Amino acid sequence: MALRGTNQEFGRPYNRRIVLESIRLHGPIARGDIARRVGLTVQTVSTIVRELEEHGYVLSVREEPRGRGLPPATLRINPEGGYAVGIHITPLGIDAALTNLSGDVIESAHREAPNATPDLAFDLIGAMVNDLTGLRPGGRVLGIGMALPGPFGVESMSFVGPTTMTGWKDVSLRERLAASTGLPAFFETDMAAAAMGERLYGLGTGYSEYYYLYFGVGLGGVMVHDGSALRGAWGNAGEIGHIPVVPGGEACPCGNRGCLERYLSLEARGRWSGSDADWVAEIGPVFRNAIAVVENLFDPETVILGGLASTDLLERLAGSATQLPNSVSARRDRASPRIIVGRGGQYAVLRGAAALAVSGVLSPRFGQMFTAERERGRDLLQGKGMAA
Known part of the structure; x- marks a missing residue:
């Protein structure tokens, strides 16, 4: 959904957030481009930018001139x-x-x-x-x-x-x-x-539609669509670990039997007495079938493996999936592998x-915090001397 400014009551604090979010998402960006994106005048944007610069949220950078005239200054978030x-x-x-x-x-x-x-x-x-x-x-x-x-x-x-x-x-x-x-x-x-961390700072920056398979103590996954994680009606979409995959299999604390994370998770790895290589070979068929299920459900550009598992273990899992079952992702015109290992690591x-x-x-x-702070008469972005 596009971010748009407002002329309604309490508009100035809201518009500051609009402008700052636009810089955060799209910087470096010129004032005129911000105005077009958010539906405010260049003058209004310039006034807001001046306030944000004074309070250290954004930095203005001007490139060296390459011809006649000065290039427009662009804005980016101040990391500090x-x-x-x-x-x-x-x-x-x-x-x-x-x-x-x-x-x-x-x-x-x-x-x-x-x-x-x-x-x-x-x-x-x-x-x-x-x-x-x-x-x-x-x-x-x-x-x-x-x-x-x-x-x-x-x-x-x-x-x-x-x-x-x-x-x-x-x-x-x-x-x-x-x-x-x-x-x-x-x-x-x-x-x-973790999916958000990978989207912002890892391999997810290169894809708009991907599935992030999270190896934690348990197993979960998130479909990232157009840069946003799909969360479901109650925020619990992605509990792939509780899909029953082995009829009559191991009992799961959720009450079902044969749930995926009973075989494919760090908790499951911890119950395995052999080496990583032996474990990956043992659970390989379950893992490959799980990937095919994800692909047929979500049709992602790729599946990114990440989470708390070591990079070595994730690489072993990815390497075990050279012969994946057929799915909607088995396309000749693919631009990337069906499975890749994320860069975010445990910091994701x-x-x-x-x-x-x-x-x-x-x-x-x-809205919730903005409304609460508004009622108390202050703006969370407001520094000393920034009028509301």
Whole structure:
């Protein structure tokens, strides 16, 4: 959906977000191009840009002249104009990273905390965030995003079993995260956060329609369509790990038998006593069939493998799929392989979680916080001296 400015009440704070989001998504970009994209006048855009420059959100760059006249100045996000924190909680422990507005990881941290209770986890997160944000004293920390295994809100599957955060049912995630850090807080499934991280900073930048297969402690996947993750009616699309694939197979904590992640996940790998090569050979047929199912359902340009698994293990899995079953993706005119290994690595989840916070605070579509702050008479983008 196109971002468009407004002349309605409270328009100036909203328009700042419109302009900033346009620069973030399309920079370097000229003022005239922003005006055309968002439906505001060049004068209005120039006024907003001047305010954003004064407060350090954007930088103006002018290329060296190549002929007569000066080329127009272009605008881009100032990487150090703000920071965000990404958190990833798994049954194994907690990871955190401080990123700048360009998504660069300034520093990261890890705490061993197997099957952490909510009280312990949020205490640890508060301390980790304090340490990380202390690396940029005086820096503007926009918010915090947390990723954790899903699904959410499903009585028989949420926070049940070894691949989820057992014991976290009915925890007020956003409220607890905000209370422990003092930051605007957001949360998402780890597979969706990883897909976002890959889209923004990895191989996903080269595709508009791809499927991200996430190897965490469990198994999940997200179809990315036109740059956005498809989330489903209740935000739980992608729980491919709970597709029954082996009739009468291993019992799954979700209540079914033979679910895919009982055979294809890091938890399943941990129950295997042999080498990676032996495990990949054993589960190869299940993996290849899963890829064919994904392709026939979503018709992606490619399937990107990523998540917490090591690059070596992901490469072994990709290498085992040289003879994939026939599917709608078996086309002669393919421009890329049917399966590729992502570049985001284990930072993909953290960068995606942090990006969730940046997008949440800066995006004009973030209505809930915008409305709440508006009612209190201030604008989250407003620095000292920036009038509303």
